[in-house]
Structures are given as structure tokens and as C-alpha cells.
Amino acid sequence: MKKVLLAINFIIISSQLSAQKIINRDPQIEAIVNQVSSDSLKAYIDKLVSFGTRSTLSTTTDNKQGIGAARRWVLSKFQEFARQSDGRMTAYIDTWTLQPDGKRVDKTIEIGNVMATLKGTDPTDNRIFIVSGHIDSRVTDVMNREADAPGANDDGSGTVAVIELARVMAKSKFPATIVFVTVSGEEQGLLGANHLAEKAVAESWNIEGVLNNDIMGSNHSNETNIIDNTRLRVFSEGLPAFEMDKKVGAIRQYGVENDGKARQLARYVKEVGERYVDNLEVVMIYRNDRFLRGGDHTPFVNRGFAAVRLSEMNENFLRQHQDLRVEKGIEIGDHARYMDFEYLRKNTAINAATLANLAKSPSMPEDVILDVRGLGNSTSLRWKASKTGKVKGYYVLMRETAMPYWQKKFFTTDVKITLPYSKDNYFFAVQAVSEDGNESLPVLPRVGLRNAGE
Ligand SMILES: [Zn+2]
Numbered sequence: 001m002k003k004v005l006l007a008i009n010f011i012i013i014s015s016q017l018s019a020q021k022i023i024n025r026d027p028q029i030e031a032i033v034n035q036v037s038s039d040s041l042k043a044y045i046d047k048l049v050s051f052g053t054r055s056t057l058s059t060t061t062d063n064k065q066g067i068g069a070a071r072r073w074v075l076s077k078f079q080e081f082a083r084q085s086d087g088r089m090t091a092y093i094d095t096w097t098l099q100p101d102g103k104r105v106d107k108t109i110e111i112g113n114v115m116a117t118l119k120g121t122d123p124t125d126n127r128i129f130i131v132s133g134h135i136d137s138r139v140t141d142v143m144n145r146e147a148d149a150p151g152a153n154d155d156g157s158g159t160v161a162v163i164e165l166a167r168v169m170a171k172s173k174f175p176a177t178i179v180f181v182t183v184s185g186e187e188q189g190l191l192g193a194n195h196l197a198e199k200a201v202a203e204s205w206n207i208e209g210v211l212n213n214d215i216m217g218s219n220h221s222n223e224t225n226i227i228d229n230t231r232l233r234v235f236s237e238g239l240p241a242f243e244m245d246k247k248v249g250a251i252r253q254y255g256v257e258n259d260g261k262a263r264q265l266a267r268y269v270k271e272v273g274e275r276y277v278d279n280l281e282v283v284m285i286y287r288n289d290r291f292l293r294g295g296d297h298t299p300f301v302n303r304g305f306a307a308v309r310l311s312e313m314n315e316n317f318l319r320q321h322q323d324l325r326v327e328k329g330i331e332i333g334d335h336a337r338y339m340d341f342e343y344l345r346k347n348t349a350i351n352a353a354t355l356a357n358l359a360k361s362p363s364m365p366e367d368v369i370l371d372v373r374g375l376g377n378s379t380s381l382r383w384k385a386s387k388t389g390k391v392k393g394y395y396v397l398m399r400e401t402a403m404p405y406w407q408k409k410f411f412t413t414d415v416k417i418t419l420p421y422s423k424d425n426y427f428f429a430v431q432a433v434s435e436d437g438n439e440s441l442p443v444l445p446r447v448g449l450r451n452a453g454e
Pocket of ligand 1: 134154155186214215
């Protein structure tokens, strides 16, 4: 009897040990993450709320009220941070005119996305990473351009996260470019994000990741009354919206329906975000967005970019899209006093860690090929070296096909590897890693059937 107990004990201890992960933090990224401040986030929210309404249809000419004043204030913050960037950060409002559309735009209006671009330091590296939130707010009637619409959490939270990220990252040098954007017109139909995604396609931007932050500063649900500030959701699509017809055959054949670009980015947010932010779990949601709601990542997803949505774990629908009022003794409306700024700090920090690690990483390895020319119980992969960045080597990631996260990492300085694990039983991907330990996004291999020159 005693022996059996001992054996069980041993199993428990060894499984705990095998579950331990090595946490290696890049000091530069840790310093950036540590600068994210709940006080600063709260001050920005209070300022945003002071504009009364940020309805996209509201006044653009008043200096104190409405969307125009709010956009100009965000621009002034970006310009303030840009002055500390040695000329690498530039900011402007990308404006255009909207005509009435018979839907959610009833008059000709000027609309604008407030953009800050932190130019990468490596002229050969054209990668762009985007972080977004939507500056516009609304009440119950989406056409109401007059009533107070504080929009503290929806999406003041995402907007101030973007401002704070620009503040804490402006002084740092990254090889790749980061674009900080607060878009307009989300509530009128994702107008600002659509505009930006269209521009990116027209100008051939090499966007490798989009983090859309929308509703992420409140810790409690309505009706079920759950209070939790230790979990953040990341939404990602499964099957790709873009060119699905071309991809479906290979997806089905190789069983990679859980490994699209957005899903890879979501896994990366979880792994890297949790590496730097304590007491916060990133929960992967296997869908593009919530029911009955849309988000600014979707115009990017629909054009083939890796884009995800970050949102709080438990939403309070009494604080979204509501006229300010009291019903049965309960205050309804999106007020700042119902937010949790420590939670918002952690959620913003997840963005900082992810963006900094991506922008410091080498570019992704290219032409990653899984060799399936022969039957066998091992796996051979080969790839082409990253084009840019200080590459220390490559991680070959491996997981069982039924597992949601990568389970093992094999490090190599070579551009090929043979592993004693069956290609039939595991998924693999390859990511480049820099001298400071910053990983690129993982690349899923193509299947190499021919002999040479794939
Ligand atoms: Zn929103």
C-alpha cells in the first residue's frame, strides 16, 4: 500500500515539474511593460469622457465637445510622444468625407482615423504591426449625435490603451514599424477600420499582425454577476475568411483547420503576453467575434491579414450602447466609475509585450516545407533564413494534433531539422528568434511532395 502511494506521489511531482516553463524576459520589453500605468489610463479616460459624445455624427468643429475635439486631443497626445522619439514617430489625422448611405450615416460628414506611426529602424524591414481601438461612442440610438455618450469602456478602454502604448513605446527602437491607431466610425459600421484596411491593401503594406482592442476595462458581467480581472479574451477566426475557396482543400487534407494566421497570432499573444504580464491569463476564443457584434479586426481579417480582437472576459451589456439613465435603482450607461483600471493596465501591458516582441523579432522564416516524400516515423522540415533581423536561430514548434497550444520547442541554428516524431501524429511550425529572444510569428509548413525546388 505504501509503495503505491509513493508511486502516485512521484507521478504528481513529475507532472508538476514537466508543466513548469522557463520564463525568459527581454529586459527592454520588461521595462516597457512596467511603464504602462493605470493612473495614466484613467486620466486619458476622464479626458475622453469630457467631450460629451464621440458619436461619429457629432460636431467636428467645436473645440470642447464632440468627435472632432476628441480626435484633435488624441493627435496632440501622439504629437507629444513623437517629440521624444528622435523623429521616428509621426502623427496625423487621416480624414475623408462620408456621404449619406441610407443606413448609419444621414448627412455628409468628415471622418478621421488618428494615426501615430513609429517607424522601424531597419530600412530593409518593411513589416508593420497595428494596434487599434475605436474612438467613437454611442447611446441606444446609433443616429443620436447629441446625447452624452461617455463610451468609457466601449471603446474608451481600447482608445486609451492605444494612447498609452504610444507613450511607453515612442522612445524605443524596433527594427519593424508599429502603427498606433484610434479609428472612427466603428459604431456606424466599421467605417474607419475598413478605410484603413483598404488603404493598406492599395499601398501594399506588409502587415503581419493587427491587435484590435475593444471593450477591455471592466471586470464584471451583468445578470450573472461574475467579477474577474485575471482573464482576457483573444478572439481569432478558425477557417480563413479570405480566399477560403482556394485554401479549403489543403486545410481539409492536412487537418489544419485550427492553424490559420489569426489563430497563430492569438497563440502568440497568449504565450508572449503571459510571459510578461503577471496574474493575467489570455483565454483563446475559437471564433472571430461575439454574437450580434462586430469589430475593427474584421476588415483586416477579410483582406487576408492576421488580426485578432482583445476583449474583457465578462461583458456588462448595461454599459454598452445605452442612454444614460436609472432603471429599477440600477444606473445604466458606459461610465468610467464602473471600470477597473488595474485590469485595463494588465490588458494594455499584454499589447505592449506582444507588439514589442513582434517588432524586435527577425522576419519570419520563408518557404517552410514539411518533407512528406517518404513513409517513416520521423519528421523533416527545411526553410529559408529570415530576410531581416539578427537571427540567433529557429524554434521548431511541435504539438499533438488535438492540443490547442504548442507543447515543445526545438532550437536550431540550421535551416533544416529532422525530429524523431512522426509527421502523421503532430503539427509543426517554425519561428525565427533574435539574439534577445524575440520570436517571429510561427510559420506553418507547406507540404513538399516533389523532389526538389519546392
Ligand atoms: Zn466597441
